[in-house]
Amino acid sequence: MSNGTILVVEDDLGLREALVDTLLLGGFRCIEASDGASALVQLNQNPIDMVISDVQMAGMDGLTLLKNLRAKDCQLPILLMTAYGSIDAAVEAMRYGATDYLSKPFAPQVLLDQISRYMRAQPVETDQPVVGDPSSKQLLTLAARVAQSDASVMVLGPSGSGKEVLARYIHNRSKRSGAAFVAINCAAIPDNMLEATLFGYDKGAFTGAVQACPGKFEQAQGGTILLDEITEMDLNLQAKLLRVLQEREVERLGSRKTIRLDVRVLATSNRDLRLAVEQGRFREDLYYRLNVFPLTWPSLAQRSGDILPLANHLLGRHASRSGLPQPIIAACAVERLSCHSWPGNVRELDNVMQRAMILCNGERLTAADLFIDGEAFSSPIVNNPIAAEAMVEAPRVATQAKDLSSDLKHQEFQIIQDALKTLGGSRKGVAEKLGLSPRTLRYKMAKMRDEGYEIPA
Numbered sequence: 335m336s337n338g339t340i341l342v343v344e345d346d347l348g349l350r351e352a353l354v355d356t357l358l359l360g361g362f363r364c365i366e367a368s369d370g371a372s373a374l375v376q377l378n379q380n381p382i383d384m385v386i387s388d389v390q391m392a393g394m395d396g397l398t399l400l401k402n403l404r405a406k407d408c409q410l411p412i413l414l415m416t417a418y419g420s421i422d423a424a425v426e427a428m429r430y431g432a433t434d435y436l437s438k439p440f441a442p443q444v445l446l447d448q449i450s451r452y453m454r455a456q457p458v459e460t461d462q463p464v465v466g467d468p469s470s471k472q473l474l475t476l477a478a479r480v481a482q483s484d485a486s487v488m489v490l491g492p493s494g495s496g497k498e499v500l501a502r503y504i505h506n507r508s509k510r511s512g513a514a515f516v517a518i519n520c521a522a523i524p525d526n527m528l529e530a531t532l533f534g535y536d537k538g539a540f541t542g543a544v545q546a547c548p549g550k551f552e553q554a555q556g557g558t559i560l561l562d563e564i565t566e567m568d569l570n571l572q573a574k575l576l577r578v579l580q581e582r583e584v585e586r587l588g589s590r591k592t593i594r595l596d597v598r599v600l601a602t603s604n605r606d607l608r609l610a611v612e613q614g615r616f617r618e619d620l621y622y623r624l625n626v627f628p629l630t631w632p633s634l635a636q637r638s639g640d641i642l643p644l645a646n647h648l649l650g651r652h653a654s655r656s657g658l659p660q661p662i663i664a665a666c667a668v669e670r671l672s673c674h675s676w677p678g679n680v681r682e683l684d685n686v687m688q689r690a691m692i693l694c695n696g697e698r699l700t701a702a703d704l705f706i707d708g709e710a711f712s713s714p715i716v717n718n719p720i721a722a723e724a725m726v727e728a729p730r731v732a733t734q735a736k737d738l739s740s741d742l743k744h745q746e747f748q749i750i751q752d753a754l755k756t757l758g759g760s761r762k763g764v765a766e767k768l769g770l771s772p773r774t775l776r777y778k779m780a781k782m783r784d785e786g787y788e789i790p791a
């Protein structure tokens with residue numbers, strides 16, 4: 335997914351910078367505000383997908399900002415950062431409609447995990463899934479045929495394999511393409527909020543329901559709803575969902591008015607559905623209702639003909655986002671991409687291409703620009719030909735290369751740490767001295783932080 339835009343509201347400049355660095359690394363766009371009032375201005379001027387705000391700020395504090403935001407938009411995800419141990423502030427935040435809260439201090443990964451739980455689904459930029467493997471081409475042809483009907487479709491496949499891309503493709507190829515496509519990730523929303531999110535609620539239906547809000551089904555009226563990771567839905571809610579699907583009508587929470595629905599339902603799961611039914615974790619009647627037409631997108635390793643076309647496509651996407659020309663993938667990089675098993679599927683490939691775009695210095699993307707998790711990495715700063723060699727040979731000498739890589743990474747972090755100390759913490763100075771772009775430096779510093787290196791102030 336293009337990860338979306340986050341408004342970061344924090345009056346402490348240092349902390350705001352650290353938050354922004356972490357979020358940029360996570361692939362999000364960021365807009366900054368130092369208090370509640372300027373946050374409201376930013377919100378009026380920019381499309382925002384999520385807000386992260388401190389509670390204690392001079393001027394308009396986080397809770398007042400929260401109330402203002404909720405009055406304008408009842409669905410915008412808002413995360414509040416509360417001081418450690420400040421239970422009262424956290425409870426109050428939730429009462430006034432915060433989506434969740436983070437208690438300070440928190441690790442960067444905790445922040446990123448919370449964000450991915452609540453981030454609004456982002457439009458996927460490509461209309462047509464990119465494929466190259468004969469099996470994927472067949473699957474697309476089948477999906478295009480299924481799209482013409484109004485049947486429920488269950489898209490199966492491992493995490494990151496492109497299930498949402500396929501679901502959007504079905505919507506775009508259907509007669510409903512002119513209407514909304516509404517995706518909801520059933521695993522990302524806490525059980526007690528999922529029902530209200532799906533079916534909507536009336537004012538006063540529960541504490542914090544300060545105004546009526548339509549649910550996702552209503553928003554998808556005339557179009558398609560995607561129930562992502564449906565097997566994660568709790569059994570009680572599965573029963574309510576089944577009723578909505580059977581009756582084709584919905585009642586908002588706290589309301590007696592029924593609303594007729596004209597919505598096509600698509601669902602995804604990365605579990606073995608039959609097994610989930612056998613284990614009593616997924617209702618059999620719901621299984622049959624949703625599984626009218628199952629389509630399975632296998633792991634990337636099982637359709638290796640897709641790897642290179644996808645790598646080029648994803649690289650092009652990152653190049654155009656950074657306003658840079660798209661590099662050509664050199665033969666050594668192609669070999670490395672083809673050798674890897676891609677346990678994280680297309681999402682992992684996307685991350686690798688994003689990093690490669692940052693690391694790549696010229697028109698050619700080489701094996702040394704591919705930073706694959708769990709494999710050797712040759713640093714652009716410590717430009718060591720032995721390490722580059724070790725990377726190309728990675729499948730054969732993985733263990734040796736891994737040791738060398740971690741050694742090089744340590745040296746590189748040491749160099750950055752020393753430069754920061756010498757230059758009194760000036761990032762601009764360090765970037766210039768080491769010949770790195772500010773973005774690459776930020777990326778490396780965030781990695782250092784993750785690995786427990788101390789960053790001189």
Ligand SMILES: Nc1ncnc2c1ncn2[C@@H]1O[C@H](COP(=O)(O)OP(=O)(O)OP(=O)(O)O)[C@@H](O)[C@H]1O
Pocket residue numbers: 335336458459460462463464465491492493494495496497498499500562602604644647680681684
């Ligand atoms: N065939 C494809 N063509 C273009 N982009 C793709 C393709 N498959 C996956 N992607 C990209 O890979 C990323 C992951 O895809 P997607 O979110 O559809 O996977 P998923 O199977 O739904 O993942 P999850 O199970 O974690 O929800 C997205 O950035 C998407 O744009």
